[in-house]
Amino acid sequence: MNEQPKLAVLIxxxxxxxxxxxxxxxxxxxxxxxxYKRVYGDYSNPSVSAWMKNMQEYALTPELQCNYTAGKSASDSALIIDAMDILYSGKVSGFCLVSSDSDFTKLAMRLKEAGMMVIGMGEEKTPKSFVNACENFKYLDLLYNKEEAEEKQRTATTRRNTNASSEKDAGDNDNLPKLSDIEKEVISIIRSNAEENGWINISELGINLSKRIPGFDPRNYQCSKLSTFLKKFKSIELNPIENPHNKLLKVVYAKIKE
Structure with missing residues (x-):
């Protein structure tokens, strides 16, 4: 299996x-x-200190920067300095710069010149200079609003079609993610990674699912393998195809039902 790219996420x-x-x-x-997962800011600011509740869950590292001069952001400078240190360490092959600030335009350009993959993330208000300097840019507010709308629609559908007992399939362990939450992640992964025809190899699906839900194992849900587990979801269609290299084995693909 090919090693996955290592990324530095600087927020x-x-x-x-x-x-x-x-x-x-x-x-x-x-x-x-x-x-690398670092979050930069003056943590005396309430909007920045709100990030503290996410540190443990997502294994983020807070980088405290005090803004001693009004109108000057020390955290911007710290982020840029750290990005260059990480670049020269040679330990990553890409960066994710999370900001809506055009001040990181030059940084994105410099990282790309060094052969780095540069992913930008910010709100729709992000200046075009920063957006265009990145290899890929994600508008967080647009994606967030879309997910919120889809979640409301899924919730309404679940209430109509699913009885309350379905959530008990995993047993009584409250530490296990609920099936409805896993289904949401499965749908999101398929939408992001499927081929143009909508199908995705469930081995790739499983790798991404484990990254999104650390510790996920279908055996926790009384299923011997992932393909059996995915059959729990009415929204997912499976298609087993004979392995051309071994007729005794099948390659299973999944897609979202129309």
Whole structure:
């Protein structure tokens, strides 16, 4: 199996809300493994200190920067300095810069010149200069609002079609993720990684699912393998195909039902 790209995720907490944290990490998981996860800001600021509740859950590292001069952001400078230190360490093959601030335009350009993959994330207000300097750019507010709308629709459908007992399939362990939450992640992964025909190899699906839900194992849900577990979801269609290299084995693909 090919080694996945190692990425440095550097977040400007003074410019991005912590409500996007899960979306940020989910998007990063589509590109590789986050080996650096740093959050920069003046933590005396309430909007920045709100990030503290996410530190343990997502294994983020807070980088405290005090703004001694009004109108000057020390955290921007610290983020840029750290990015260059990480670049010269040679330990990553890409960066994710999370900010809506055009001050990171030059940094993105410099990292790309060094052969780095550069993913940008910010709100729709992000200046075009920063957006265009990145290899890929994700508008967090647009993606967040879309997910919120889809979640409301899924919730309404679940209430109509699913009885309450379905959530008990995993047993009585409250520490296990609920099936409805896993189904949401499965749908998101398929939408992000499927081929043009909508199908995805469930081995790739399983790798991404484990990154989004650390510790996930279908055996926790009384299923011997992932394909059996996916049959729990009415929204997912499976298609087993004979392995051309071994007729005794099958390659299983999944897609979202129309």
């Amino acid at each position: 400007d907490a003074e410019n991005v809300s912590n409500k996007y944290v899960k979306l940020i990490m989910d998007e990063v998981s589509n590109y590789g493994v986050a080996t």
